[in-house]
Every structure is written in C-alpha cells, then in structure tokens.
Amino acid sequence: MRRREFLGGITCLSGLSLAKTAGLRLDQLTSSTASLAGMTMLESLRKIRELGFGGAEIITFSGQKHSLGPLAGVVKADMSKQEADKLLSEVKRLGHVSTHLPFHGLRPANQDRAARKSTLDLLHRAIDDSGFLGARVATVHAAPEPNMTYEQIWPDLLAVFRELGDHAAKYKIRLAIETMAPNTVKQYLAMIREINHDFVGGCVDTGHTRWYRADIGIEDSERATARGAKRYNDILMEKVEGLGPKLFHFHFDDVRPADWREHRTLGTGLVDWERLLRHLAKVGYSGTFAVELEETPVVEALVKSRLFYQKVLREIM
Ligand SMILES: [Zn+2]
Numbered sequence: 001m002r003r004r005e006f007l008g009g010i011t012c013l014s015g016l017s018l019a020k021t022a023g024l025r026l027d028q029l030t031s032s033t034a035s036l037a038g039m040t041m042l043e044s045l046r047k048i049r050e051l052g053f054g055g056a057e058i059i060t061f062s063g064q065k066h067s068l069g070p071l072a073g074v075v076k077a078d079m080s081k082q083e084a085d086k087l088l089s090e091v092k093r094l095g096h097v098s099t100h101l102p103f104h105g106l107r108p109a110n111q112d113r114a115a116r117k118s119t120l121d122l123l124h125r126a127i128d129d130s131g132f133l134g135a136r137v138a139t140v141h142a143a144p145e146p147n148m149t150y151e152q153i154w155p156d157l158l159a160v161f162r163e164l165g166d167h168a169a170k171y172k173i174r175l176a177i178e179t180m181a182p183n184t185v186k187q188y189l190a191m192i193r194e195i196n197h198d199f200v201g202g203c204v205d206t207g208h209t210r211w212y213r214a215d216i217g218i219e220d221s222e223r224a225t226a227r228g229a230k231r232y233n234d235i236l237m238e239k240v241e242g243l244g245p246k247l248f249h250f251h252f253d254d255v256r257p258a259d260w261r262e263h264r265t266l267g268t269g270l271v272d273w274e275r276l277l278r279h280l281a282k283v284g285y286s287g288t289f290a291v292e293l294e295e296t297p298v299v300e301a302l303v304k305s306r307l308f309y310q311k312v313l314r315e316i317m
Pocket residue numbers: 178205251292
C-alpha cells in the first residue's frame with residue numbers, strides 16, 4: 001500500500017475512536033514524544049495529534065537521547081514566555097496528557113542527604129512543569145542505590161515517594177512508578193503497596209518484563225521459544241493483576257522474540273496483547289497507554305502500532 005493510502009485509511013478509521021470497545025477505547029492510546037526522536041517538541045506533538053492518537057506523553061527533561069537520536073524535552077525554566085505559551089496552546093489541543101519525569105542518573109534513595117536533595121529538586125521541578133502542561137499522570141523510576149539492596153534503602157525509598165506524591169497531589173497528578181526497578185514482581189508490588197499514597201501507583205511498561213529474570217526463571221537460550229514467550233506474558237500479567245487499583249498508566253511496546261529487545265512496534269513481537277487487553281477491558285481500566293517506541297521509520301512504526309491496537313480492540317469486542 002502506498003503511504004498516502006495508508007495514512008488516509010487511518011483518518012477514516014479514527015472516526016470510530018469514541019465508540020466504546022469492550023470497556024476500552026481507541027482514544028486511550030497515546031504516544032510518547034520519545035517515539036519521535038529527532039523531532040522538536042512542537043513537531044512531535046503535532047504529528048501525534050495528526051496520526052489520531054488520544055494524547056501524548058511529554059518528556060520533561062532535556063539533553064538526552066535514545067538509540068534513534070536526540071529527544072526533545074520540556075523544561076519550562078529554559079523557555080521564553082512566548083515559547084511556553086506556544087507550547088501550551090499545542091498541548092491544549094491534545095486529549096490526554098501525561099509526562100515522563102527525569103531518570104538519568106537520579107538517585108532518589110541516595111544516602112548522602114545533599115545528593116538526594118538535588119535529585120528531589122529535579123523531580124519537583126519536573127512535577128511543576130507537568131502541572132503547567134496539565135498532565136494527569138507522570139511516569140517516574142525507583143532507581144536502586146549502587147552497592148545497596150532494596151531492603152537497605154526501603155524506608156528512605158518509601159518516604160521519598162510519599163513526599164513526591166504529596167507534591168504531585170497539589171496538581172492532581174498521579175505518579176506512576178515504572179516497572180523495571182525493583183526487578184522482582186514481589187518487591188515492586190510491595191513498594192507500591194507500602195508507599196500507600198493515593199497519588200502514587202504503577203506504570204507497566206510491556207517491554208520491561210525482560211528485567212524480571214528471576215521471576216521468569218528460564219535460560220536465555222529458551223527466550224525465543226513458545227515457553228519463553230509464555231513465561232514472559234505470565235510475569236507481565238502478574239504485575240498488571242497485582243497492581244489492581246494501583247494500575248495508573250502503561251507504556252506500550254512490543255518485544256522482539258529472538259533477543260527480547262523492547263520498544264518494538266505493537267503486534268510485531270511476543271507480547272500477548274489480546275490477553276492483556278481482554279483483562280484490562282474486564283477490569284474496566286480507564287487510564288492511558290503511551291506507545292513508547294525506538295523503531296524506524298518513526299512515523300510508520302506509530303501508525304502500525306495504532307492500527308494494531310484498534311484491530312485487537314475490535315477482536316475482543
Ligand atoms: Zn517505558
């Protein structure tokens with residue numbers, strides 16, 4: 001199919017976006033601006049809207065890149081009033097807005113008080129910027145401390161996230177701690193349960209289950225087998241089901257069967273989307289799914305991912 005026909009098809013299909021589909025809606029699917037590496041923030045927000053996504057996840061840090069290139073990010077203090085106004089008018093044209101808080105080199109449970117404070121200051125700034133953007137949910141990471149176990153930093157970690165939750169609550173933003181760290185299902189779920197804060201819950205990244213090696217319990221050589229895929233999806237679902245009402249947000253990406261490389265186009269990997277979406281429809285999940293890809297061509301990967309999500313919704317009706 002030629003490109004114009006392909007995109008034309010999307011516009012036509014998006015007319016169905018508001019119809020309820022088995023408890024899930026097409027507009028719940030948003031895209032991270034990180035899926036459009038190399039674009040400016042305004043370019044990526046416009047493109048995401050043009051492709052029919054229900055909103056965007058906006059990066060609130062600058063100067064970072066991933067495997068496909070530099071990532072545009074929002075740091076309000078670095079913008080002129082005119083730039084900030086222009087950005088906000090573009091953001092207001094989106095449906096759902098979420099943000100990704102900084103994580104590079106951050107150590108929320110650092111035992112050095114001054115160093116911990118600098119991490120917290122950075123996260124507070126990013127939460128303030130998320131408030132400016134009108135975000136309803138913000139993704140954050142619970143990074144480990146070098147040479148320390150989670151047991152050792154546990155009280156500090158819980159205290160830090162309660163404090164961040166208090167700050168986010170001022171803007172009515174829910175903080176969603178992304179799956180990856182801690183890297184056992186038991187510890188990850190215990191952390192969120194014990195933080196016990198109305199504004200702190202979880203963000204399940206469908207590609208990050210590869211980090212839960214002990215839970216999956218297979219050899220690397222078994223990854224590309226049916227058993228490997230089943231174990232992957234079983235552990236993914238343990239996190240989703242275990243979070244229950246604390247399931248605040250998702251990052252959607254697929255996983256390449258051969259090497260479990262994540263951030264692949266939806267529908268091209270081993271993630272059992274039908275199983276996941278059926279469950280979410282059944283429990284009435286009402287949050288958003290931010291597609292987070294590192295695949296080229298970047299626009300086509302997003303288009304394909306959205307069409308795939310739409311197809312699965314139709315199938316599970
Ligand atoms: Zn993610």
